[in-house]
Amino acid sequence: MYIPPQYKNENISEVRDFIKAHSFAILINQSEGKPWATHTPLELGKDDEGKDILIGHIAKANPQWKAFENNPRVLCIFHGPHSYISSSWYKEEEVPTWNYIAVHIYGRVTVLSTQEVLQWLHGLVDHYEKEEKNPVSLEHMSPATLKQVRGVVGFRIQIDEIQAAFKLSQGREEDHERIIRELKAKDEPGRRHIADIMKKKKDGHSEKSE
Template identity: 60%
Template sequence: MYTPPHYSNSDIEEIKDFLRNNAFGILINIVDNKPWGTHIPLELETAKNGSDILVGHIAKANPQWKHFRNDAEVLCIFNGPHAYVSSSWYKEEEVPTWNYIAVHVYGALQVLTEEETMQSMHRLVDKYEKSSKNPISLNNLSAKTLRQVKGVVGFKITISDIKATYKLSQTQKDDHHTIISELEERPDSGSQGIADYMKD
């Protein structure tokens, strides 16, 4: 991912926090000589050796997993809010642009055992059920229902590199107040999200 220096974010703790809160990403590898992407939850976790990993699973019906090669490098893409920025909000004449947050994570993929995959599903469900009115636990589901785990392939990705772009009008500092104000007047979540990030 091309990132001009003034838009690059190297604050690893901030980026990790972003990944935890924006875990629905795109897993990309090569399938039949073409890039193939699948939109799935990719949870940031810590391996037993202390390294950062992403954990996920895909359906066995998805041909992507047949091209998983242990320790082969894959790309995972995560998107945050994004919003159009009108040049009418600038004091000086300038072209319109788009503000956004995107994180690219590279790493080596390894397929998990069925037991490891089930453990990862327990963690996934427990995380997202916390905010439910009536939270469920996989522990309370029948063995018949849980057999569906045989229809997925679990994996972990040992992270080797992270590239983060936080394009937040850094080159238009004199116009920040106006840009934030204009974004806040829009009803869409992307504009609201970018305005919040620009305030930080």
């Protein structure tokens, strides 16, 4: 994607944290001569060499996976909070804009075996169920229920390139205090999340400057 230099985030640790926190992504490839996209969880993991990979699954009824073998190149889009930014919050005249965070990952996909899919799903369910009052586990499900695993196709994505855009009013640091205040004035999750991230970065920068 096009990212102006001031918005490019090359802090891989920060990007990893973002992917883990916003793992419901869009998987895109070419299928039957046209772009195809599926909304699905993509979990960040490690391969046997310790390199970052993505692991996911889609329904076997979804024809997207049939293109994996002949055309393994895929694009994964992770999208985070975003918000309209009014230029009325600036000290000087300027056009309005939009703040957002997005990560694009390009890679090559390979299909997992049924056993690999089952092993990964065990970990995935345990991860998301740990905060529940009555967590479920695949360990306690009947063989009949686990047969549903046959209805999905699991895959891993070897990462070739990561592009991260963190557009947070860079270049308008003198206006950040008011931007943050205005964003928090309305009870909208996206606005407040952007405000919190901007404040965290602002406070971190202030600490480094002291």
